Amino acid sequence: MKITDALLAEHVVFHTLFDHIETSISGLKTLGEIRVMADLLESMLVQHSKSEDELLMNYLDDSIEQMGHRETFHEEHELIEKHLSAVRSARGIKLARKLLGDAVVGARKHFDKEERLIFPLAERVISYHNIMKLGQNWLEKKAS
Ligand SMILES: [Fe+2]
Ligand SMILES: [Fe+2]
Structure with a gap:
């Protein structure tokens, strides 16, 4: 399996999770419930x-730089995590709910960018041999 197909399959799971969070967010009544949701999302996203950082980015750094996306791409992973940890430290329920919603919106945008730009770029610039090898590495990491 190509690494891009593996990562896209993970994206499908995240899209379902994003939908679930967005539809259930207004029904979350306590800070504890919101934090559990944020923690779950954060641990999966990490x-x-x-x-992506370990398997794909080393092969893409130069091409992403040429496209002017290098900084933003690396920063976006950190930013999404930062948003989710802000949910944990929010004191009021309204704010926590808003921050969780914002984090999901930010994550959706990032995923969209990967699907439109980064994964197609990877398929253009990484050789077939390497893109399959990276997919194998992904499988081995999952199994370990
Ligand atoms: Fe990403
Ligand atoms: Fe991704």
Whole structure:
């Protein structure tokens, strides 16, 4: 499997999770419930971003730089995590709910950019041999 197909399959799971958070957010009545949701999303996103950073980015740094996306791409992973940890430290329920909603919107934008620009770029610039090898590395990481 190509690494881009593996990451896209993960995106499908995230889109379902984003939908679920957005539809249930107004029904979350306590800070505890909102934090549990933010923690779940954060722990899943950390694993996903790590796979992208470790497996894909080394092959794409030069091309992304030429496209002017290098800074933003690396920063976006950190920014999404920052937004989610802000949910944890929010004291009021309204603010926590808003921050969680904002974090989901930000994550959606980032995912959209990857699907439109980054993954197609990866398929253009990484050789077939390497893109399959990276997919194999992804599988091995998942199994370990
Ligand atoms: Fe990402
Ligand atoms: Fe992604």
